[in-house]
Amino acid sequence: MSSPSATKHINFKVGANDWNKASANYAANVSKTPMSIPITRLIEMLDSHSSLSSATSILDIGCGPGSVTSQLISSHHATLPTTTQLLATDFSSGMVGVVFQVRASKLNELQQGTEKDTWARVTPLVMDAMNLAPLLDHSISHIIANFVFFMVEDPVKALKETHRVLRPNGVGACSSWSRMQWMESLAIAASRTFPSLNKPTPEMPTVTASWTSCEGVSEQLKAAGFTETHTEYVEAPIVMPDVEQFAHFFLTSGNPAVTWITDVLDEQEVKEVEKQFVQVVKENCEKNDDGAYVLAGTAVIAIGRK
Ligand SMILES: C[S@@+](CC[C@H](N)C(=O)[O-])C[C@H]1O[C@@H](n2cnc3c(N)ncnc32)[C@H](O)[C@@H]1O
Numbered sequence: 001m002s003s004p005s006a007t008k009h010i011n012f013k014v015g016a017n018d019w020n021k022a023s024a025n026y027a028a029n030v031s032k033t034p035m036s037i038p039i040t041r042l043i044e045m046l047d048s049h050s051s052l053s054s055a056t057s058i059l060d061i062g063c064g065p066g067s068v069t070s071q072l073i074s075s076h077h078a079t080l081p082t083t084t085q086l087l088a089t090d091f092s093s094g095m096v097g098v099v100f101q102v103r104a105s106k107l108n109e110l111q112q113g114t115e116k117d118t119w120a121r122v123t124p125l126v127m128d129a130m131n132l133a134p135l136l137d138h139s140i141s142h143i144i145a146n147f148v149f150f151m152v153e154d155p156v157k158a159l160k161e162t163h164r165v166l167r168p169n170g171v172g173a174c175s176s177w178s179r180m181q182w183m184e185s186l187a188i189a190a191s192r193t194f195p196s197l198n199k200p201t202p203e204m205p206t207v208t209a210s211w212t213s214c215e216g217v218s219e220q221l222k223a224a225g226f227t228e229t230h231t232e233y234v235e236a237p238i239v240m241p242d243v244e245q246f247a248h249f250f251l252t253s254g255n256p257a258v259t260w261i262t263d264v265l266d267e268q269e270v271k272e273v274e275k276q277f278v279q280v281v282k283e284n285c286e287k288n289d290d291g292a293y294v295l296a297g298t299a300v301i302a303i304g305r306k
Pocket of ligand 1 (some may be wrong): 035061063064067068090091127128146152153
């Protein structure tokens with residue numbers, strides 16, 4: 001499998017409090033993120049490696065606002081056994097709080113049926129990916145961690161915990177970023193803005209290289225004890241019908257993707273970076289058939305069996 005073009009490596013090793021700050025914005029704007037394509041593929045891969053019709057328990061690690069759990073219920077509620085337990089876990093209590101709210105509104109809105117019944121079996125829990133206690137050894141049939149492991153303090157520990165709690169033959173799927181043109185564009189925008197503000201340009205954080213390639217992720221899964229590993233690249237772009245609107249959302253999101261810049265600037269200075277970001281996008285990005293600018297994104301999608 002050929003690797004996509006080499007890019008900078010980003011590292012989002014940030015604490016739960018940082019994600020707490022981002023949780024409300026993240027939840028409200030999840031449709032602007034490039035998440036749904038990788039999530040769809042992760043769910044397909046889980047199902048094809050071990051049918052969701054046999055799932056006893058599904059664990060969403062680093063669930064954020066519950067995007068994976070929501071998408072999985074939406075597409076597979078009729079397939080899941082009526083006894084399947086769903087755990088949506090994150091070390092950020094803000095994110096877990098969002099999942100509680102989503103669950104409450106689903107239970108309120110949905111008519112009686114398998115989708116509502118499945119939401120009733122979702123348990124949101126604050127839990128660190130590196131320590132999944134109190135989950136028992138060999139207790140979970142399916143695990144997904146979407147864009148999580150590459151940003152935890154000790155990814156080896158997180159993968160070992162994932163392996164520990166999986167039942168024999170259970171499957172675990174995860175994803176990371178190989179390329180994010182939105183980060184590349186932000187770095188260019190920062191390099192153009194900071195000198196004129198008389199401030200040193202902060203260094204863009206980096207991701208450990210092993211999380212940016214199929215080969216690297218596959219090796220890590222194997223080292224944690226997974227077998228029958230499969231990895232692939234998936235294109236997950238951000239499509240921007242309105243670049244200015246996206247730039248504003250992105251720069252004010254509080255997401256660790258931007259806080260390395262926004263934490264050292266005041267509101268007016270952030271606006272300057274925002275303007276430059278729009279400019280960089282217009283200079284460098286392709287437009288799609290609908291005339292919307294597209295920021296390229298390439299995810300590494302991986303699965304393994306215990
Ligand atoms: C990029 S977001 C992805 C959220 C979600 N999986 C999705 O698909 O929308 C990363 C999430 O990982 C969580 N996270 C980061 N480090 C974690 C850790 N050590 N344990 C549990 N969750 C963690 C963050 O709080 C955040 O919600």
